[in-house]
Amino acid sequence: MQPEFQINFLAVLACAFAAMPIGFAWFGPVFGKAWAREMGMDDIPTPSGAAMAKSMGLHFVGNLLISFVLARNILVWQPAIWGVGENQGMHVYALNGAMWTWLGFFLPAQIGRVAWEFKRWKLVAINSAHDLTRLLTFSFILAYWP
Numbered sequence: 001m002q003p004e005f006q007i008n009f010l011a012v013l014a015c016a017f018a019a020m021p022i023g024f025a026w027f028g029p030v031f032g033k034a035w036a037r038e039m040g041m042d043d044i045p046t047p048s049g050a051a052m053a054k055s056m057g058l059h060f061v062g063n064l065l066i067s068f069v070l071a072r073n074i075l076v077w078q079p080a081i082w083g084v085g086e087n088q089g090m091h092v093y094a095l096n097g098a099m100w101t102w103l104g105f106f107l108p109a110q111i112g113r114v115a116w117e118f119k120r121w122k123l124v125a126i127n128s129a130h131d132l133t134r135l136l137t138f139s140f141i142l143a144y145w146p
Helices: 009-030 032-039 049-076 090-117 121-144
Strands: none
Touching (some): 009 032, 009 121
């Protein structure tokens, strides 16, 4: 039996847009100074508008990819997709989608920064918490937007 995936592309787009204020707050007023210090960027001048626009565009595309794949991951765990039972509450799929994706892919990549780039655990904590926050936001948008 093949599952029938029906991804809501408006929800995927909404996730990419939702990531922008999350990232702005996280790496701005909330953890911006600590993050810049841990990255060794605390004395680097603010980038130009064009450089910032390019970075934000790339970030947006990356968030589209993350939310598209996450939408598939959330769908694949639903029994109704496979025709083998009823789905549970959507919060179950949202939480599982976010937590397992973060634990298996995002967190290990951040730990690799300590191992190979000699970054500190504080940076891992800031970046990993941002990744988890973003994935949880995406997961709930994707799970609850029909």
